[in-house]
Amino acid sequence: MKRTGNAEDPENEGLLVRRIQNGTVIDHIAAGEALNVVKILGITGTTVEALSIATNVPSGQMGKKDIVKLNNRELSKEEVDRIALISPKATINIIRNYKVCEKKGVEIPDLIEGLVRCPNPGCISNTSEPIKSRFLVTEKGLRCTYCDWIIGRDITSHII
Amino acid sequence: MYRIGRNGGVVTRHIISIGDFDRRQIDRLLDNAKRIDAQKYDRDALSGKILATLFFEPSTRTRMSFEAAIARLGGTSISVGSVEACSMAKGETLADTIRVVSGYADAIVIRHPKEGAARLAAQFAGVPVINAGDGAGQHPSQTLLDLYTIRQSMKLDDIHIALVGDLRYGRTAHSLASALSLYDARLHTISPKGLELPGSLQAELTEKGIQITEHDSLQEVIPEVDVIYVTRIQRERFPDSASYFNVASSYRITPELLSPAKKHAIVLHPLPRVDEIDPRVDALPHAKYFEQSRNGVPVRMAMLLQVMQ
Numbered sequence: 001m002k003r004t005g006n007a008e009d010p011e012n013e014g015l016l017v018r019r020i021q022n023g024t025v026i027d028h029i030a031a032g033e034a035l036n037v038v039k040i041l042g043i044t045g046t047t048v049e050a051l052s053i054a055t056n057v058p059s060g061q062m063g064k065k066d067i068v069k070l071n072n073r074e075l076s077k078e079e080v081d082r083i084a085l086i087s088p089k090a091t092i093n094i095i096r097n098y099k100v101c102e103k104k105g106v107e108i109p110d111l112i113e114g115l116v117r118c119p120n121p122g123c124i125s126n127t128s129e130p131i132k133s134r135f136l137v138t139e140k141g142l143r144c145t146y147c148d149w150i151i152g153r154d155i156t157s158h159i160i
Numbered sequence: 161m162y163r164i165g166r167n168g169g170v171v172t173r174h175i176i177s178i179g180d181f182d183r184r185q186i187d188r189l190l191d192n193a194k195r196i197d198a199q200k201y202d203r204d205a206l207s208g209k210i211l212a213t214l215f216f217e218p219s220t221r222t223r224m225s226f227e228a229a230i231a232r233l234g235g236t237s238i239s240v241g242s243v244e245a246c247s248m249a250k251g252e253t254l255a256d257t258i259r260v261v262s263g264y265a266d267a268i269v270i271r272h273p274k275e276g277a278a279r280l281a282a283q284f285a286g287v288p289v290i291n292a293g294d295g296a297g298q299h300p301s302q303t304l305l306d307l308y309t310i311r312q313s314m315k316l317d318d319i320h321i322a323l324v325g326d327l328r329y330g331r332t333a334h335s336l337a338s339a340l341s342l343y344d345a346r347l348h349t350i351s352p353k354g355l356e357l358p359g360s361l362q363a364e365l366t367e368k369g370i371q372i373t374e375h376d377s378l379q380e381v382i383p384e385v386d387v388i389y390v391t392r393i394q395r396e397r398f399p400d401s402a403s404y405f406n407v408a409s410s411y412r413i414t415p416e417l418l419s420p421a422k423k424h425a426i427v428l429h430p431l432p433r434v435d436e437i438d439p440r441v442d443a444l445p446h447a448k449y450f451e452q453s454r455n456g457v458p459v460r461m462a463m464l465l466q467v468m469q
Contacts, residue, residue: 148177
C-alpha cells in the first residue's frame with residue numbers, strides 16, 4: 001500500500017488502497033462524506049460489491065478529501081449526480097483494465113426522487129401512498145414537490 | 161396557473177396552489193367571476209357534468225359553495241357521506257380512491273388533512289383536481305375569493321393590508337399574502353407571540369419585494385390600512401382557557417377600534433369567526449366577511465368553468 005495521490009491516476013500511483021481493475025473511483029469527495037456517498041449509492045447492509053473507502057486523506061486541492069472505490073460496477077449518470085448534493089466537487093473515474101477511461105464531474109440534478117425523506121410529518125409523501133418522495137433542487141435547497149417544505153441544510157440526515 | 165398533467169395524451173388542468181398562478185391569470189379568473197356575478201353566464205355550461213367532492217376534513221362553506229357552483233352551471237355533484245363511510249377508512253390509499261373516483265366524475269374537489277394531498281391527487285386523477293385545502297398547505301379558492309372581495313371595494317394594487325390573528329398556522333393568510341405580492345401590497349402583521357408569520361414565508365415575501373411591518377397593537381395600524389384580514393386564533397394553541405381569552409380579547413375587532421379606520425377600509429374573515437369580531441361590527445359598512453363568503457360561489461363557478469369546460 002502506497003501513500004495517496006490523485007486516486008487511480010496512472011501518472012500518479014500513490015494510493016492508500018489497492019488499484020482496481022474495473023469499476024468506479026469517486027474522488028475528491030468532501031472530507032468525511034464518503035459514508036454518506038455510499039449510502040446515497042444505495043450500498044447499505046449486506047453488500048456484494050468489493051468496496052474501498054478512504055476518508056480524510058491529504059489532498060493538494062482540498063486539504064483533505066475522501067475516496068470511494070467500487071469494484072466491477074460503473075455508476076450511471078443518475079447515481080453519480082445524486083452525489084453532487086453532498087459533494088459537488090466529487091469526480092468520477094471509470095476504470096477499465098486499471099486505466100482511467102472516463103473522468104467526469106458531478107452535476108446537481110433538477111429533481112431528486114426517492115432519495116430524501118420530507119421532514120414535514122404532515123406531508124402526504126410520508127404516508128403509505130404509492131409514491132416516491134420528490135424534491136426540486138433550488139437555490140435555497142431541496143423543495144418538496146408535494147408540500148413545498150424546503151430542506152436548506154443537512155441534506156444527508158434526510159436521506160432515506 | 162395550472163399544474164398540467166397528461167393522461168393518455170389529454171391535457172388535464174388542475175388548480176392546486178395560488179403559487180401556480182401569475183397575475184394575468186388571477187385577473188382573468190376574477191374578471192370571469194365578476195361576469196358570473198352579474199348573471200352573464202351560460203346556465204347550462206356544465207350541463208351533464210359531474211363534480212365529485214371528496215372532503216376528508218370538515219367543511220361547510222367550501223363544500224356547499226362548490227356544490228352550489230356546479231348546480232348553477234347546470235351540473236351535478238356527488239360525494240362520500242363521511243370519511244368513516246368511505247373506503248379510505250378500510251385502508252385504501254388516496255391514490256386508489258382518486259383513480260376510482262376519476263371514473264365517476266368529470267372533476268374532483270378535494271380537502272385532505274395531509275399537505276400535498278391535492279398534488280398527489282392530480283398525479284393519479286384522469287380528471288381535473290381542485291384543491292379545497294390540504295392540511296396546513298394550500299387553499300387557492302379561498303385566496304381567489306378573498307382577492308375578489310377586496311377588488312369589489314378597491315384596486316388590488318398597492319393596498320395596505322393588516323393580517324391579524326394566527327399568522328403562523330393560518331393558511332388563508334399565507335396564501336393571500338403570497339398572492340398580494342403580485343400586486344405590490346404592503347403587509348402589516350399583528351399576531352400573538354408565537355403565532356407570528358413564519359420566518360421562511362417572511363423571507364420569501366421580502367424577496368418578492370413585498371414590505372412587511374410588524375405591529376404590537378391593532379390600534380396603531382387601523383388608521384393606516386385599506387384591508388383588515390382577521391383570522392381565528394385557535395384555543396388549542398394556548399395552554400389554558402384563561403391565557404387564550406386574555407390574548408384573544410386584545411385582537412378583537414370592535415366598532416370602537418374601527419372608528420379611526422379609513423372610510424373605505426374593509427374587514428374580511430375567512431369564517432367561521434368565534435370571538436375575533438364583535439357582532440356589532442356586522443352592521444358597519446366596513447364589514448365584508450359575509451359578502452366574502454357569498455363570493456365563494458361566483459369565484460368557484462369561474463374555477464369550475466376554467467377546468468371543466
